Amino acid sequence: MRELIFNKRLLLFLICITSLIVVLVNGAMSDSAAVEQGFRQRLDQVANAESTAEDVKAEILFGRQLAARILGRYQLYKDDKLTRYINLVGKGVAQYSNRPELVFRFAVLDTEIVNAFAAPGGYIFVTKGALKAMDNESELAAVLAHEIAHVAERHIVKELKIKGSDDSSTAGMARVIGGKFDAVRVVFTQMVDNAVELLMEKGLKKQDEFDADRIGTFTIAGAGYDPKALYVYLKKISTPDKDTNIITGTHPSFEDRLSKLELELKENNLTDKIQPVVKERFNENIKIK
């Protein structure tokens, strides 16, 4: 009997020691991992870290509202062959980014201004004016990749500072969209209006534009296009002839963007990396009056 009690005490003692060792070992090893995890979560932006399907649905529905307003301001340019081509290039490039849960959609806007827009959830627009300024498919891919990066990094969502109780940018939006009262609808519509102003008039934060330039360039390089394409395109449209109508109010100065991009290309050994520009197929598909 005494032996039995002794064994049970010994067992209990050893279990406690085991637990202690496990906790200590885990704690010691995860101290640096915890710091690392915290850094990674900050670096990964809000959305990439543990975004739920509800968050993404909210993002899509919000983006759809914004898309309707973009198309309300600039009409849809209807050309089936051209639209299909833009979607093939855009969707293909999007597969080299990190939002596999989104369906990206692309449309051409019937305006001579040289610009492109991205709405959350994957609604991407490029203007007729921008297409006319391009010389090859790698430049098209680069512009679309820049816009895809805005969506992938949730720039608009974050800039609207929509915060939920768990500090996720889209959790608040999901609550608003799921809300059942008219007051909530007003809030939602106000959010959409703010987003339109941001996109069309004020512009996103400079850093977001620089990030989209960098990420867009990396994306097209990964897809196999000429890594310098965005740099070349921006340089080209920064010296417009009298016939082009460029709006730079929504972006940082070309000088800043070009110098940052030049540095990124250099630091990543991409300046001399030769990859195709794909000109022939571009010319076959882009025929705009």
Next chain:
Amino acid sequence: MKMILSVLSIMGLSVMLFSSRCEADLYVQSVRAPILSEPSLGSAKVAEAVKGEAVKELEKSGNWYKVGYRDKTGWISRLLVNSNPPAGKVSVLEESAEKLDKTVRKRASAFTTAAAARGLAEDRARISDKFKVDYKSVEIMEALNIREEEAVRFIRYGVEK
């Protein structure tokens, strides 16, 4: 004696199990993710992982992770990986289709129907007249369905020609 040995085995196993958490898995999100010899896009490719595959994180440097992939070691851009496996497509359609209220009119586009089911149809959403809206054109955008595999093949055909 047997009891002590059993407990010691459990202790050893627990330590091993918990220590294996230090080498975290990262999952590839993009259709293809090059693994490079150095943390620089212009460096040589040592391998290429595909969407959904796991790589073992060994080290972090700026925007790059040093990873183990199969029998190779190299660097992968943090833009292409996530600590969770890639999510399947998120659609606003399925849930709304089930919860469609009888009063919601069926519309040409399933997306508009889905939005309507959540009370976000254009007529009810137009509390503000600040901006003109065009949902018909949004529906035209949404009607074009191109499979991602086709789009990836299209790109690869263009750049590998």
